Amino acid sequence: MGKGCKVVVCGQTAVGKTAIVEQLLYGNHSVGSESSETQEDVYVASVETDRGVKEQLRLYDTKGLHDGQDLPKHYYSVADGFVLVYSVDSLESFKRVDALKKEIDKSRDKKEVTVIVLGNKTDLQERRQVDQDVAQQWARGEKVKLWEVSVTERSSLIEPFIQLTSRLTQPQSKSSFPLPGRKSKGTPSNDI
Numbered sequence: 363m364g365k366g367c368k369v370v371v372c373g374q375t376a377v378g379k380t381a382i383v384e385q386l387l388y389g390n391h392s393v394g395s396e397s398s399e400t401q402e403d404v405y406v407a408s409v410e411t412d413r414g415v416k417e418q419l420r421l422y423d424t425k426g427l428h429d430g431q432d433l434p435k436h437y438y439s440v441a442d443g444f445v446l447v448y449s450v451d452s453l454e455s456f457k458r459v460d461a462l463k464k465e466i467d468k469s470r471d472k473k474e475v476t477v478i479v480l481g482n483k484t485d486l487q488e489r490r491q492v493d494q495d496v497a498q499q500w501a502r503g504e505k506v507k508l509w510e511v512s513v514t515e516r517s518s519l520i521e522p523f524i525q526l527t528s529r530l531t532q533p534q535s536k537s538s539f540p541l542p543g544r545k546s547k548g549t550p551s552n553d554i
Contacts, residue, residue: 366418374449374455375426378482411528438469443476451489479508
């Protein structure tokens with residue numbers, strides 16, 4: 363088990379951030395049971411990566427952002443990763459995810475962070491405002507992975523978090539730079 367990665371779950375108010383986290387961890391969220399507005403909660407999850415290793419995630423479930431509200435700046439400095447959530451029945455929430463992604467890019471100061479995007483509430487197809495193809499095209503342009511999910515289908519939530527955890531905990535690749543004092547095989551040495 364590694365050190366634990368800090369992941370900020372954020373998006374506009376009422377897109378289902380808390381429902382996603384609680385359904386993923388406990389499998390007991392029932393639609394319509396939404397309680398009061400989240401201030402901030404921290405959840406600890408043990409997620410098995412695609413390498414078969416269990417890793418710890420600290421999920422920061424943030425307060426939903428209202429119009430004109432920004433994500434508090436301290437999240438940008440502590441986060442190893444972000445889960446940006448929008449609701450497929452709210453174009454406004456998708457625009458907010460775009461703004462958050464731009465803010466993350468601006469704020470991370472060369473720090474490597476992993477970002478995934480979840481389009482929630484796919485069970486509300488008849489109220490859809492965000493076209494799936496448009497969203498996927500945006501995600502490709504931003505170089506992020508996007509999944510459409512529904513809290514009503516817990517299985518739809520599992521793959522995105524496995525992928526996120528796997529990317530956050532990838533073993534550092536070996537440097538392609540030769541270490542000083544070592545001779546590369548097959549190249550002539552110019553030692554005298």
